[in-house]
Amino acid sequence: MEKLWICLFAIFLFIVANAALRELQLEPEDTKFDHLTFTQFWAPEACRSIDPRCKFTNVSSDWTIHGLWPTMGNTHGPAHCTNESFNQSLLTADMLKFMDKYWITYVKYEPNPSFWEHEWIKHGTCAVDGDKTEFLNQKSYFQTTINLYNKYNISTILTKANIKPGMSRPLDDFLNAFKTSEIGKTVRLDCNGVFLLDVEICFNLSLQPIDCTSPTGCSSKKNVSYEPY
């Protein structure tokens, strides 16, 4: 069992390292974006798939923030736009308290601030490009993400559509739940096999929801499994 864990963790690190390498090939002038992607994890599956050592009992909320990503078209970028470092003392105590609960890492020995630092360096530095009021600086980048999380509560949206943890439903049922919610647009789902892993909501540059256009990461041929919390 120990060996399997180590092996899975090694694979995970390999994927992360490769993703990092791909990002480094980005040209510095490639910092433009035309919308924002807001991603939230379904905690049980994030815990199960991200780090085999994750202790789900310690997860304090069902849907948690992954990040808010400036996005160009159907790409995964831009990323790493400036070298402004993460500085926790720019955030208020209230923000940090909130983030410790709802913006958590699933990598067992990683402290939450390392995860926030990663999100800042990779994505936040691209959002703060000087001319958007919601993204004037590091603090407003994190605050805007917190505000979006509070505004679009995925648990509530799915519950209203009668989709509850433990259920297995066709992909279209999930998509319709979001389309008929206050989001009113097509979201993008990611699955790990048949298991729902995350939901991405797309926003235009005035932070109004828009249709996500990247191909969905869940199969429409098999029901999507919304694991019990």
Ligand SMILES: *[C@@H]1O[C@H](CO)[C@@H](O)[C@H](O)[C@H]1NC(C)=O
């Ligand atoms: C559980 O989470 C809290 C913060 O929410 C953290 O301080 C603590 O170290 C975590 N415990 C374990 C065993 O991971």
Ligand SMILES: *[C@@H]1O[C@H](CO)[C@@H](O)[C@H](O)[C@H]1NC(C)=O
């Ligand atoms: C980024 O790095 C460059 C070159 O090392 C330096 O000139 C610049 O001041 C740095 N910018 C910030 C925001 O740290």
Ligand SMILES: *[C@@H]1O[C@H](CO)[C@@H](O)[C@H](O)[C@H]1NC(C)=O
């Ligand atoms: C972090 O921000 C604080 C508060 O603005 C500032 O005093 C400090 O110099 C900053 N630290 C770094 C490493 O930039």
Ligand SMILES: *[C@@H]1O[C@H](CO)[C@@H](O)[C@H](O)[C@H]1NC(C)=O
């Ligand atoms: C989202 O709604 C659920 C109930 O549907 C609630 O328990 C949870 O606290 C809400 N999350 C936030 C961040 O308000």
Ligand SMILES: *[C@@H]1O[C@H](CO)[C@@H](O)[C@H](O)[C@H]1NC(C)=O
């Ligand atoms: C998929 O979900 C639908 C609706 O809940 C259900 O009727 C159907 O039996 C499910 N199919 C499978 C293969 O689980």
Ligand SMILES: *[C@@H]1O[C@H](CO)[C@@H](O)[C@H](O)[C@H]1NC(C)=O
């Ligand atoms: C974002 O969408 C809203 C609602 O459709 C629209 O009023 C606004 O002009 C859009 N903003 C941008 C920058 O496209």
